Amino acid sequence: MISLTPELDKQSGIPLYQQLFAYLKGQIELGMLRENDRLPSIRQLSVYLSVSKNTVETAYQQLLAEGYIQSRLRSGLYVMPLDQLEGVKKSKPARPEVKSGAVRLPPNAINFEYGDVELEHFPVRLWKKCLVDALEECTTEVYGYGDRQGHKGLRSEIARYLYQSRGVVCASDQIFLSAGTQTMVSLLAQLLPLPEAIAMEEPGYNGVRTVLMNMGRRIIPMPLEHDGISVEHLRESAASMVYVTPSHQFPLGMIMPVHNRIKLLQWAYERDGYIIEDDFDSELRYQGQPIPALKALDTGDKVIYLGTFSKSFLPGIRLSYMVMPERAAQEFRSKLQAYSQSVSPLIQAAMYRFMKEGYFESHIRKMKKLYQTRHRMLLRTIQEQLGSHVGIIGERSGMHLLLDVYGRSGDELVEKALEYGVITYTPRKHWLHPEACPPSYIMLGFGGLNEQKIREGIIGLRKAWFP
């Protein structure tokens, strides 16, 4: 039998199957496993390594999916010829690769990853029509670099949408487009004189926090109260800028009531500071009336508003928008002269058509209903299956919620769940100090799962966690 000596580290936070997969892939790329070598059976390897069969199977499935091995009927799994792996592998062996992107799902696993969205009901035909129309109609606009601020028609549509859905009044020339919220925040930090220290909810969205920190800013963590960021603590701090998610605190899910929003705005006016409002998924509320965005209440022109199509439409469109305060917009625009727009004008022109034709609004209405049904199913199944073992956090809106699995540890929970084919996550990375995250928290995103999968997934969790 082939000698396999992976060092699997159960404490590392990286799922065991991923570690095993990376090890085997590396062995193949390094030539330690060669063409036509037969891999040990799942049972053999799981006994040999003292890991579950599921771990081995998932790693094998991944190798199969990426074309490193092939299955031969009634015979087993074999390493593929190396020259079929990649056209341009150098003579030097490549290094074993740690998965670089979103983890590819082991087939059949149920993945509660936050950020996945509904694809079954996505209007492929309409979206295709808009793309093809954009491609065919306006060549120079679509093929060139495009307006550096963003497609003018699309900006008008966004302005109209923001007014209707969020009460935000703005002109299209206050709107700036970019390839995702992180690209936008990076641009902000490049073009505005952002202060050296920026206040942020703790926990808060690590995607933005990481960008700000990597741009040399210090984060001042602000405690959360039951209804959002503590304005009192903000007042006591030296901060003159704060990043907040008032419509749906990420990741804890509270919704900031109007009187607190007004207190927060007061702070900005008194401090002559700025508020960055990230309204990433405000479309998805399941209880009560929508509260107007902070920006809609901002009489003092101090809110920089961020929105995205990743949740309301598709992550794959990579399109975010920002509403700049009126007074700051012109300066921002003039500093932008040395920059190219980061979103493909084709994508922008297609989205413009999609909104103009009314497809976007009806898509959102449909999705809202769909997610609401799933959300209900999720809550019901959790109550039924996990009952008093868990608390639910942030269940009023959005595409995820947190479980507090009383008295248990996240790492153990994630690993156990994986053995039952359910992929879960700890929300730890969203704390500036991850050790402050209660270890018993588990984050469940349900955007990409239909009702049946949600049910199966939660039943899997019950079996895994409370056998």
Place this chain on the structure above:
Amino acid sequence: MISLTPELDKQSGIPLYQQLFAYLKGQIELGMLRENDRLPSIRQLSVYLSVSKNTVETAYQQLLAEGYIQSRLRSGLYVMPLDQLEGVKKSKPARPEVKSGAVRLPPNAINFEYGDVELEHFPVRLWKKCLVDALEECTTEVYGYGDRQGHKGLRSEIARYLYQSRGVVCASDQIFLSAGTQTMVSLLAQLLPLPEAIAMEEPGYNGVRTVLMNMGRRIIPMPLEHDGISVEHLRESAASMVYVTPSHQFPLGMIMPVHNRIKLLQWAYERDGYIIEDDFDSELRYQGQPIPALKALDTGDKVIYLGTFSKSFLPGIRLSYMVMPERAAQEFRSKLQAYSQSVSPLIQAAMYRFMKEGYFESHIRKMKKLYQTRHRMLLRTIQEQLGSHVGIIGERSGMHLLLDVYGRSGDELVEKALEYGVITYTPRKHWLHPEACPPSYIMLGFGGLNEQKIREGIIGLRKAWFP
């Protein structure tokens, strides 16, 4: 006389001058032709090999441009000392590529804006097919956030392309994709510990300079010599990182010969520094073959290579790529874990198909011919219309050149031209200190103009400037 026995195959489809060039280069690298060996005259060799004088001349020009031979006045061509060639890796002949750009034209005006690209001959049907196939085939991959490093298949295609066209050997997992070169540079500055000061050609590409400066870096301007950045000045500076455009200096257009590339690499190895090589339009060379990229010569793993599809394909795709040094790639990848990919996975998947089907290569071949014809028309018309009033700078490659309109001022020239419906630009913004730009310089981009427009435009300039 030296014995030369190339096997030139007229049926092979490879131009004879390329075959001859490759043969002579090989003879030099193998030591069959030695330092100070005198090459036969063009006439002698063309008779001896029964090929046209043009074939020999073109091959010799290429050897000169790449620094393999030198010309001695009234004496002939000699092989360069071999120690100046050490480290030169064999590279496959590069393939021609294309160019692109865009800005909305005032109707009827003739716009010599740099960055515009040929749209009349763009393969809309094939590109549409790739987009639609991508949209329909692989839903999760295309609709979700996608691999944060970039579409795996596309990265493999780029690796293959870079090997074939630029001699760059890399694995697909050293390649990172992003929404344009500026987004990439911003990411670099966020994730790598870039030094506080970065050296850059003066003049140099202001798009990158602006990002670096807005990321808090100081630019150390490096003077240019007739063949590119002054490595002597770089040695004398305290810089440990330099941004360069060796294949086609932007905006002055010189091409750095091989022996200087090797000196530049030596600097990096001795200083333990890094070179950022921006190879933005290396596909478009009108004399001889492309010189291998710095990255292709980089035995010490110190070159960060930047490439883009904006010139070779379409600006509107907003897709750039970077090859990280092997040793740095893994750290970069792990720091990237908190970032989403900025290019729409749909665009990436479509480009993957476009390359895999061979459409990209044939597109580049076509565009190269087209731009070459335009380039010739531009030069001829300038000589005919503007004659001794102007000098031409950087005419050996690319999609732009500079005019030195002797004794005149750029602002006046731009304004006068506009009265005749011709839009021109001063290249001033590409100087760190714009006042150092010779006032008589005018930048003409011709990528978006057909032959007739080019001719009309230059005639317009004659009328405007020399009535």
